[in-house]
Amino acid sequence: MFIVFISTFMAITINPHIIFAADLDRLKGEKVKLTNEQNAILYYLNNTREEIDRIKHDLLSLESKINILENQIKNLELNIKKIEIELKNTIKILNEKAIELYKRKNNSFFQAVISPKDIITFFKNMNLFGYMMKQDSEAINNYIETKEELIETKLTLEKNHEELNSYRDQYNSTHNSLLIKEAEYEKRLEEIKIQVAKLENNLKEIEERIKKIQLQYPNLKIVDGYRVLATGYCPCPICCGKYSSGYTAIGLKAGYGVIAVDPKFIPLRTKILIPGYGVAIAGDTGKKIRNNHIDIGFDDHSDALRYGVRFIYIYEIGK
Ligand SMILES: [Zn+2]
Numbered sequence: 628m629f630i631v632f633i634s635t636f637m638a639i640t641i642n643p644h645i646i647f648a649a650d651l652d653r654l655k656g657e658k659v660k661l662t663n664e665q666n667a668i669l670y671y672l673n674n675t676r677e678e679i680d681r682i683k684h685d686l687l688s689l690e691s692k693i694n695i696l697e698n699q700i701k702n703l704e705l706n707i708k709k710i711e712i713e714l715k716n717t718i719k720i721l722n723e724k725a726i727e728l729y730k731r732k733n734n735s736f737f738q739a740v741i742s743p744k745d746i747i748t749f750f751k752n753m754n755l756f757g758y759m760m761k762q763d764s765e766a767i768n769n770y771i772e773t774k775e776e777l778i779e780t781k782l783t784l785e786k787n788h789e790e791l792n793s794y795r796d797q798y799n800s801t802h803n804s805l806l807i808k809e810a811e812y813e814k815r816l817e818e819i820k821i822q823v824a825k826l827e828n829n830l831k832e833i834e835e836r837i838k839k840i841q842l843q844y845p846n847l848k849i850v851d852g853y854r855v856l857a858t859g860y861c862p863c864p865i866c867c868g869k870y871s872s873g874y875t876a877i878g879l880k881a882g883y884g885v886i887a888v889d890p891k892f893i894p895l896r897t898k899i900l901i902p903g904y905g906v907a908i909a910g911d912t913g914k915k916i917r918n919n920h921i922d923i924g925f926d927d928h929s930d931a932l933r934y935g936v937r938f939i940y941i942y943e944i945g946k
Pocket of ligand 1: 861862863866931
Protein backbone atom coordinates (compact mmCIF):
# COMPACT_ATOMS: atom_id res chain seq x y z
CA MET A 628 0.00 0.00 0.00
CA PHE A 629 2.78 2.38 1.00
CA ILE A 630 4.80 1.48 -2.11
CA VAL A 631 1.83 2.10 -4.40
CA PHE A 632 1.22 5.42 -2.72
CA ILE A 633 4.82 6.58 -3.24
CA SER A 634 5.05 5.50 -6.87
CA THR A 635 1.74 7.15 -7.81
CA PHE A 636 2.81 10.29 -6.04
CA MET A 637 6.20 10.39 -7.79
CA ALA A 638 4.75 9.74 -11.22
CA ILE A 639 2.32 12.57 -10.88
CA THR A 640 4.51 15.26 -9.38
CA ILE A 641 6.90 14.99 -12.30
CA ASN A 642 4.03 14.84 -14.80
CA PRO A 643 5.21 17.04 -17.68
CA HIS A 644 1.68 17.79 -18.86
CA ILE A 645 0.93 19.77 -15.75
CA ILE A 646 4.18 21.68 -15.83
CA PHE A 647 3.46 22.53 -19.42
CA ALA A 648 -0.08 23.75 -18.73
CA ALA A 649 1.05 26.12 -16.01
CA ASP A 650 4.02 27.41 -17.98
CA LEU A 651 2.03 27.83 -21.13
CA ASP A 652 -0.61 29.87 -19.30
CA ARG A 653 2.06 32.16 -17.87
CA LEU A 654 3.94 32.53 -21.16
CA LYS A 655 0.72 33.06 -23.10
CA GLY A 656 -0.14 35.87 -20.68
CA GLU A 657 3.31 37.37 -21.15
CA LYS A 658 3.01 37.17 -24.91
CA VAL A 659 -0.40 38.88 -24.88
CA LYS A 660 0.92 41.62 -22.59
CA LEU A 661 4.00 42.25 -24.74
CA THR A 662 2.01 42.15 -27.96
CA ASN A 663 -0.42 44.71 -26.54
CA GLU A 664 2.48 46.90 -25.46
CA GLN A 665 4.05 46.65 -28.90
CA ASN A 666 0.75 47.48 -30.59
CA ALA A 667 0.27 50.52 -28.35
CA ILE A 668 3.75 51.81 -29.19
CA LEU A 669 3.28 51.12 -32.89
CA TYR A 670 -0.04 52.96 -32.79
CA TYR A 671 1.62 55.92 -31.07
CA LEU A 672 4.49 55.95 -33.57
CA ASN A 673 2.10 55.78 -36.48
CA ASN A 674 0.18 58.78 -35.13
CA THR A 675 3.39 60.73 -34.53
CA ARG A 676 4.61 59.96 -38.02
CA GLU A 677 1.31 61.12 -39.52
CA GLU A 678 1.49 64.31 -37.48
CA ILE A 679 5.06 64.94 -38.65
CA ASP A 680 3.98 64.40 -42.25
CA ARG A 681 1.15 66.90 -41.80
CA ILE A 682 3.52 69.49 -40.26
CA LYS A 683 6.07 68.95 -43.05
CA HIS A 684 3.34 69.48 -45.62
CA ASP A 685 2.26 72.69 -43.83
CA LEU A 686 5.87 73.90 -43.83
CA LEU A 687 6.26 73.27 -47.55
CA SER A 688 3.15 75.28 -48.39
CA LEU A 689 4.28 78.07 -46.03
CA GLU A 690 7.71 78.12 -47.67
CA SER A 691 6.22 78.45 -51.14
CA LYS A 692 3.92 81.26 -49.91
CA ILE A 693 6.94 83.05 -48.42
CA ASN A 694 8.89 82.62 -51.67
CA ILE A 695 6.05 84.10 -53.71
CA LEU A 696 5.73 87.04 -51.30
CA GLU A 697 9.46 87.69 -51.31
CA ASN A 698 9.47 87.81 -55.11
CA GLN A 699 6.48 90.16 -55.07
CA ILE A 700 8.26 92.44 -52.60
CA LYS A 701 11.43 92.43 -54.70
CA ASN A 702 9.43 93.45 -57.78
CA LEU A 703 7.56 96.13 -55.81
CA GLU A 704 10.81 97.58 -54.51
CA LEU A 705 12.22 97.73 -58.04
CA ASN A 706 9.01 99.43 -59.23
CA ILE A 707 9.22 101.98 -56.43
CA LYS A 708 12.82 102.80 -57.32
CA LYS A 709 11.83 103.23 -60.96
CA ILE A 710 8.85 105.44 -60.04
CA GLU A 711 10.97 107.56 -57.71
CA ILE A 712 13.52 108.14 -60.45
CA GLU A 713 10.72 109.04 -62.89
CA LEU A 714 9.23 111.49 -60.39
CA LYS A 715 12.59 113.09 -59.74
CA ASN A 716 13.11 113.54 -63.49
CA THR A 717 9.63 115.01 -63.99
CA ILE A 718 10.16 117.52 -61.20
CA LYS A 719 13.58 118.39 -62.54
CA ILE A 720 12.21 119.02 -66.02
CA LEU A 721 9.27 121.07 -64.70
CA ASN A 722 11.64 123.13 -62.55
CA GLU A 723 13.93 123.79 -65.47
CA LYS A 724 10.99 124.84 -67.60
CA ALA A 725 9.65 127.19 -64.94
CA ILE A 726 13.06 128.79 -64.53
CA GLU A 727 13.39 129.11 -68.30
CA LEU A 728 9.97 130.72 -68.59
CA TYR A 729 10.74 133.12 -65.77
CA LYS A 730 14.06 134.04 -67.38
CA ARG A 731 12.35 134.70 -70.69
CA LYS A 732 9.67 136.90 -69.14
CA ASN A 733 11.21 139.97 -70.71
CA ASN A 734 13.08 138.48 -73.58
CA SER A 735 12.48 137.98 -77.21
CA PHE A 736 10.33 134.84 -76.85
CA PHE A 737 7.53 136.58 -75.00
CA GLN A 738 8.03 139.65 -76.97
CA ALA A 739 7.77 137.61 -80.10
CA VAL A 740 4.55 135.95 -78.89
CA ILE A 741 2.98 139.16 -77.58
CA SER A 742 4.06 141.49 -80.34
CA PRO A 743 4.76 139.61 -83.54
CA LYS A 744 6.10 141.11 -86.68
CA ASP A 745 3.19 139.67 -88.58
CA ILE A 746 0.06 137.63 -87.99
CA ILE A 747 1.58 134.38 -89.39
CA THR A 748 4.45 134.55 -86.87
CA PHE A 749 1.94 135.32 -84.12
CA PHE A 750 -0.08 132.20 -84.85
CA LYS A 751 3.07 130.13 -85.30
CA ASN A 752 4.28 131.31 -81.91
CA MET A 753 0.87 130.75 -80.32
CA ASN A 754 0.82 127.17 -81.66
CA LEU A 755 4.29 126.52 -80.34
CA PHE A 756 3.32 128.02 -76.99
CA GLY A 757 0.16 125.91 -76.83
CA TYR A 758 2.13 122.78 -77.72
CA MET A 759 4.58 123.49 -74.90
CA MET A 760 1.74 124.13 -72.45
CA LYS A 761 0.05 120.87 -73.48
CA GLN A 762 3.27 118.92 -72.93
CA ASP A 763 3.76 120.46 -69.51
CA SER A 764 0.21 119.72 -68.39
CA GLU A 765 0.65 116.09 -69.53
CA ALA A 766 3.83 115.92 -67.49
CA ILE A 767 2.01 117.32 -64.44
CA ASN A 768 -0.88 114.83 -64.83
CA ASN A 769 1.61 112.05 -65.26
CA TYR A 770 3.38 113.22 -62.11
CA ILE A 771 0.15 113.16 -60.10
CA GLU A 772 -0.78 109.70 -61.40
CA THR A 773 2.66 108.33 -60.77
CA LYS A 774 2.67 109.70 -57.24
CA GLU A 775 -0.68 108.03 -56.51
CA GLU A 776 0.67 104.81 -57.96
CA LEU A 777 3.72 105.08 -55.72
CA ILE A 778 1.57 105.56 -52.60
CA GLU A 779 -0.52 102.50 -53.55
CA THR A 780 2.55 100.41 -54.25
CA LYS A 781 4.06 101.37 -50.90
CA LEU A 782 0.83 100.34 -49.14
CA THR A 783 0.83 97.00 -50.96
CA LEU A 784 4.46 96.50 -49.99
CA GLU A 785 3.67 97.23 -46.34
CA LYS A 786 0.77 94.74 -46.43
CA ASN A 787 2.99 92.09 -48.03
CA HIS A 788 5.64 92.62 -45.38
CA GLU A 789 3.04 92.14 -42.67
CA GLU A 790 1.78 88.97 -44.36
CA LEU A 791 5.33 87.70 -44.76
CA ASN A 792 6.03 88.30 -41.08
CA SER A 793 2.91 86.40 -40.04
CA TYR A 794 3.92 83.50 -42.31
CA ARG A 795 7.40 83.56 -40.82
CA ASP A 796 5.91 83.41 -37.31
CA GLN A 797 3.71 80.51 -38.39
CA TYR A 798 6.70 78.82 -39.97
CA ASN A 799 8.78 79.20 -36.81
CA SER A 800 6.12 77.85 -34.46
CA THR A 801 5.33 74.97 -36.83
CA HIS A 802 9.00 74.20 -37.21
CA ASN A 803 9.43 74.19 -33.42
CA SER A 804 6.55 71.79 -32.92
CA LEU A 805 8.06 69.58 -35.61
CA LEU A 806 11.37 69.50 -33.74
CA ILE A 807 9.56 68.59 -30.50
CA LYS A 808 7.60 65.83 -32.29
CA GLU A 809 10.77 64.47 -33.86
CA ALA A 810 12.52 64.38 -30.49
CA GLU A 811 9.51 62.52 -29.02
CA TYR A 812 9.54 60.18 -31.99
CA GLU A 813 13.24 59.43 -31.52
CA LYS A 814 12.74 58.74 -27.82
CA ARG A 815 9.79 56.41 -28.46
CA LEU A 816 11.71 54.71 -31.24
CA GLU A 817 14.54 53.87 -28.81
CA GLU A 818 11.97 52.59 -26.32
CA ILE A 819 10.23 50.40 -28.85
CA LYS A 820 13.55 48.98 -30.04
CA ILE A 821 14.25 47.80 -26.48
CA GLN A 822 10.66 46.53 -26.07
CA VAL A 823 10.71 44.64 -29.34
CA ALA A 824 14.09 43.07 -28.56
CA LYS A 825 12.68 41.95 -25.21
CA LEU A 826 9.51 40.61 -26.84
CA GLU A 827 11.43 38.73 -29.51
CA ASN A 828 13.70 37.17 -26.92
CA ASN A 829 10.76 36.08 -24.80
CA LEU A 830 8.83 34.68 -27.74
CA LYS A 831 11.91 32.83 -28.93
CA GLU A 832 12.27 31.37 -25.46
CA ILE A 833 8.59 30.35 -25.39
CA GLU A 834 8.79 28.75 -28.81
CA GLU A 835 11.94 26.86 -27.89
CA ARG A 836 10.38 25.56 -24.70
CA ILE A 837 7.19 24.49 -26.46
CA LYS A 838 9.17 22.79 -29.21
CA LYS A 839 11.31 20.96 -26.66
CA ILE A 840 8.29 19.78 -24.67
CA GLN A 841 6.41 18.75 -27.81
CA LEU A 842 9.40 16.75 -29.03
CA GLN A 843 9.60 15.02 -25.67
CA TYR A 844 5.83 14.43 -25.35
CA PRO A 845 4.16 14.14 -28.77
CA ASN A 846 0.73 13.31 -27.26
CA LEU A 847 0.71 16.32 -25.03
CA LYS A 848 -2.62 17.26 -23.55
CA ILE A 849 -2.98 20.77 -22.18
CA VAL A 850 -5.26 21.01 -19.16
CA ASP A 851 -6.79 24.02 -17.43
CA GLY A 852 -5.75 25.06 -13.97
CA TYR A 853 -7.98 26.43 -11.22
CA ARG A 854 -6.80 28.50 -8.31
CA VAL A 855 -8.33 27.07 -5.13
CA LEU A 856 -8.11 27.40 -1.37
CA ALA A 857 -6.87 24.02 -0.13
CA THR A 858 -7.09 22.52 3.35
CA GLY A 859 -6.43 18.96 4.59
CA TYR A 860 -8.65 16.45 6.41
CA CYS A 861 -8.73 12.81 7.42
CA PRO A 862 -11.63 10.44 8.26
CA CYS A 863 -11.18 10.93 12.03
CA PRO A 864 -13.92 12.34 14.32
CA ILE A 865 -11.90 15.57 14.83
CA CYS A 866 -12.04 16.20 11.10
CA CYS A 867 -15.44 14.69 10.26
CA GLY A 868 -17.46 14.72 13.50
CA LYS A 869 -20.61 12.68 13.07
CA TYR A 870 -19.61 11.85 9.47
CA SER A 871 -16.46 9.98 10.54
CA SER A 872 -17.79 6.67 9.17
CA GLY A 873 -14.68 6.18 7.05
CA TYR A 874 -16.71 6.63 3.85
CA THR A 875 -17.34 9.72 1.79
CA ALA A 876 -20.58 11.34 0.62
CA ILE A 877 -20.55 9.18 -2.53
CA GLY A 878 -19.50 6.03 -0.72
CA LEU A 879 -15.75 6.03 -1.39
CA LYS A 880 -13.24 5.13 1.27
CA ALA A 881 -12.23 8.43 2.88
CA GLY A 882 -8.50 9.34 3.01
CA TYR A 883 -5.68 9.79 0.57
CA GLY A 884 -6.83 10.18 -3.07
CA VAL A 885 -10.24 11.69 -2.31
CA ILE A 886 -11.05 15.36 -1.96
CA ALA A 887 -14.12 17.17 -0.76
CA VAL A 888 -15.44 19.81 -3.16
CA ASP A 889 -18.38 22.09 -3.78
CA PRO A 890 -20.15 20.11 -6.55
CA LYS A 891 -21.31 23.39 -8.08
CA PHE A 892 -17.65 24.34 -8.56
CA ILE A 893 -16.15 20.92 -9.37
CA PRO A 894 -18.55 18.13 -10.39
CA LEU A 895 -18.37 14.97 -8.26
CA ARG A 896 -16.20 12.14 -9.65
CA THR A 897 -13.96 14.55 -11.56
CA LYS A 898 -10.32 13.47 -11.61
CA ILE A 899 -8.18 16.26 -10.21
CA LEU A 900 -4.42 16.59 -10.27
CA ILE A 901 -2.97 18.39 -7.28
CA PRO A 902 0.70 19.33 -7.66
CA GLY A 903 2.72 17.96 -4.73
CA TYR A 904 -0.09 15.59 -3.80
CA GLY A 905 -1.16 13.53 -6.78
CA VAL A 906 -4.37 12.55 -8.52
CA ALA A 907 -7.54 12.66 -6.46
CA ILE A 908 -11.23 12.08 -7.13
CA ALA A 909 -13.74 14.77 -6.25
CA GLY A 910 -15.57 12.29 -4.06
CA ASP A 911 -16.77 14.05 -0.94
CA THR A 912 -18.68 17.13 0.13
CA GLY A 913 -18.73 19.19 3.31
CA LYS A 914 -20.79 21.92 4.96
CA LYS A 915 -17.84 24.29 4.99
CA ILE A 916 -16.61 23.38 1.52
CA ARG A 917 -18.01 26.11 -0.71
CA ASN A 918 -16.98 27.50 -4.12
CA ASN A 919 -13.24 27.21 -4.83
CA HIS A 920 -12.41 25.69 -1.44
CA ILE A 921 -11.27 22.05 -1.55
CA ASP A 922 -10.54 19.75 1.38
CA ILE A 923 -7.77 17.29 0.56
CA GLY A 924 -8.02 13.82 1.99
CA PHE A 925 -5.19 12.27 4.04
CA ASP A 926 -5.02 8.89 5.76
CA ASP A 927 -3.41 10.33 8.83
CA HIS A 928 -4.65 13.19 10.99
CA SER A 929 -1.13 14.64 11.46
CA ASP A 930 -0.63 14.73 7.65
CA ALA A 931 -3.92 16.66 7.32
CA LEU A 932 -2.81 19.15 9.96
CA ARG A 933 0.61 19.53 8.37
CA TYR A 934 -0.99 20.41 5.04
CA GLY A 935 -2.49 23.54 6.61
CA VAL A 936 -4.23 26.15 4.49
CA ARG A 937 -2.91 27.31 1.16
CA PHE A 938 -3.85 28.66 -2.26
CA ILE A 939 -2.84 26.25 -5.04
CA TYR A 940 -3.49 25.50 -8.69
CA ILE A 941 -5.26 22.24 -9.47
CA TYR A 942 -5.88 20.64 -12.85
CA GLU A 943 -8.88 18.76 -14.14
CA ILE A 944 -7.71 15.65 -15.96
CA GLY A 945 -10.98 13.90 -16.75
CA LYS A 946 -13.69 11.79 -15.10
ZN1 LIG B 1 -8.44 14.07 11.15
